[in-house]
Amino acid sequence: MEIIHVSAECYPVAKAGGLGDVVGALPKYQNELGHIAKVVMPMYKTKFLIDNVWDVVHKGRTNIGDYWFDYTVIKEQTNKLGFDLYLVDINGLLDREKVYGYNDDTERFTAFQVAVVDWIAVWAHRPDVIHVHDHHTGLIPFIIKHCYKYQHLHEIPTVLTIHNAQYQGTMGWDKSYLLPPWDSWKWGMLDWKNNINPLASGIKCAWKVTTVSMSYLDELRQSANGLEALFEYERGKCTGILNGIDTTVWDPRNDSYLEDHFSIESVAEGKAKSKRRLCETFDLDFDKPLIVFIGRLVGEKGADILPSAISDSYYYIGRKMNFLILGSGFPEVEAQLSLLQKLAQKDYNVYIGYNESLSHLMYAGADYLLMPSRVEPCGLNQMYAMRYGTIPMVRRTGGLKDTVIDHGEKDGYGIVYNWASVGDITHSIWRAIDLFEDQEKINEVRERMMRLDFSWQHSVQQYLSLYEELLQEENEAPVKEDAVKE
Numbered sequence: 001m002e003i004i005h006v007s008a009e010c011y012p013v014a015k016a017g018g019l020g021d022v023v024g025a026l027p028k029y030q031n032e033l034g035h036i037a038k039v040v041m042p043m044y045k046t047k048f049l050i051d052n053v054w055d056v057v058h059k060g061r062t063n064i065g066d067y068w069f070d071y072t073v074i075k076e077q078t079n080k081l082g083f084d085l086y087l088v089d090i091n092g093l094l095d096r097e098k099v100y101g102y103n104d105d106t107e108r109f110t111a112f113q114v115a116v117v118d119w120i121a122v123w124a125h126r127p128d129v130i131h132v133h134d135h136h137t138g139l140i141p142f143i144i145k146h147c148y149k150y151q152h153l154h155e156i157p158t159v160l161t162i163h164n165a166q167y168q169g170t171m172g173w174d175k176s177y178l179l180p181p182w183d184s185w186k187w188g189m190l191d192w193k194n195n196i197n198p199l200a201s202g203i204k205c206a207w208k209v210t211t212v213s214m215s216y217l218d219e220l221r222q223s224a225n226g227l228e229a230l231f232e233y234e235r236g237k238c239t240g241i242l243n244g245i246d247t248t249v250w251d252p253r254n255d256s257y258l259e260d261h262f263s264i265e266s267v268a269e270g271k272a273k274s275k276r277r278l279c280e281t282f283d284l285d286f287d288k289p290l291i292v293f294i295g296r297l298v299g300e301k302g303a304d305i306l307p308s309a310i311s312d313s314y315y316y317i318g319r320k321m322n323f324l325i326l327g328s329g330f331p332e333v334e335a336q337l338s339l340l341q342k343l344a345q346k347d348y349n350v351y352i353g354y355n356e357s358l359s360h361l362m363y364a365g366a367d368y369l370l371m372p373s374r375v376e377p378c379g380l381n382q383m384y385a386m387r388y389g390t391i392p393m394v395r396r397t398g399g400l401k402d403t404v405i406d407h408g409e410k411d412g413y414g415i416v417y418n419w420a421s422v423g424d425i426t427h428s429i430w431r432a433i434d435l436f437e438d439q440e441k442i443n444e445v446r447e448r449m450m451r452l453d454f455s456w457q458h459s460v461q462q463y464l465s466l467y468e469e470l471l472q473e474e475n476e477a478p479v480k481e482d483a484v485k486e
């Protein structure tokens with residue numbers, strides 16, 4: 001089976017978060033099972049682009065409205081990522097340093113999607129499945145199905161995976177001219193609450209929709225940033241498939257970012273070496289438990305509660321632990337976390353920014369990883385942490401709920417709490433300190449976590465079964481033309 005993944009991110013080419021990790025791993029594991037999985041993404045100005053050698057495989061010309069542009073598709077020569085990687089170059093629109101965050105992101109990602117379909121339309125061979133990820137590629141199922149120029153592609157099954165439904169790419173109807181001419185009777189397949197909503201359109205038009213954990217799918221029917229009714233209506237085509245982790249990149253025995261490797265047998269000494277490095281670099285106390293946070297400093301991750309939770313913990317519990325924060329996001333949260341540095345007594349530090357290498361050292365050297373997420377579709381951090389013997393302290397939500405069992409329960413290993421609140425976080429910190437006093441138990445929990453299997457093996461099978469189901473369905477996609485309108 002040939003599958004083409006279309007995504008805005010793919011590690012190590014360009015990554016802003018977990019989407020990149022997933023798209024950098026899933027195709028590799030699909031290929032290992034004998035399928036042909038490829039990735040198409042925008043050509044940003046990244047180090048990976050400069051460091052590698054590329055072949056030009058296609059040159060085309062298309063338009064968004066009356067803006068005509070040339071695009072070039074290039075392919076990495078050596079297949080070093082374990083799959084064919086194609087980048088779409090659209091001069092002036094995609095060739096930027098960051099993935100997102102520009103005023104013209106709507107035009108950028110619409111142009112990318114139009115170019116991808118335009119290229120697939122003239123490709124010598126067709127993929128069996130087009131698998132799109134998140135709202136940046138959510139218009140592709142519509143374009144294939146309802147844009148006149150690409151009608152001949154409409155029998156190719158499409159799958160949309162939702163990594164995060166908070167972001168939907170909403171644009172006004174005044175932007176409808178950006179799409180290639182389409183059947184205007186089908187406007188409802190683009191619309192949600194009087195706007196064009198690429199994520200909603202993807203949910204309506206894709207043959208199947210997946211979310212990155214089972215619990216997240218359940219939660220979306222109650223809370224989906226305005227799309228709850230759509231998830232309820234389309235529940236028949238939605239499935240939750242838990243992400244895996246790339247166990248070749250994330251392996252404490254040979255992690256290329258680490259100097260001190262360790263296995264289950266040497267976890268205590270191995271972690272201590274990485275912890276010592278962190279404590280020396282960030283002026284922390286080695287003897288106290290090290291609690292870290294790694295991630296985007298945004299409300300979804302509960303990052304705004306961290307400053308109060310940390311101050312309250314020092315106040316109510318005492319200075320019995322270290323905190324080390326790595327992340328960037330809302331400027332106010334960054335500022336508050338930086339301010340706490342002034343009060344540090346060799347027990348607090350923060351690194352504002354993105355640092356892949358430091359993140360690996362933190363997963364390896366920390367005792368605990370704090371994730372007080374308000375929304376967590378899957379979460380990869382907790383799975384990386386567990387593979388490195390770091391105990392996750394997570395809020396019971398989405399993928400966190402599906403992957404972490406509290407150590408108080410049978411066969412448990414983490415610290416789980418119900419609310420993203422100062423009280424619940426502080427209480428979890430108190431529990432972490434209490435557990436740390438029992439080193440024998442800590443070692444037992446670490447070993448138990450490191451034996452857990454979060455590899456892609458199981459999830460890849462679920463995706464393949466889903467594609468196979470689609471390939472068996474003949475002729476038309478089972479899209480409900482009367483899809484719910486708001």
Ligand code: ADP
Nearest residue numbers: 017018295296327353354355356359379380381
């Ligand atoms: P999300 O995609 O919502 O940000 P995930 O848990 O799925 O959350 O994945 C986050 C990924 O991004 C992990 O690989 C994590 O290590 C990484 N990450 C997040 N913030 C940073 C940062 N500031 N520096 C390095 N890596 C980071």
Ligand code: GLC
Nearest residue numbers: 018019163376377378379380
């Ligand atoms: C999103 C989610 C995160 C998930 C990741 C990969 O960014 O916020 O929970 O792990 O995608 O699917």
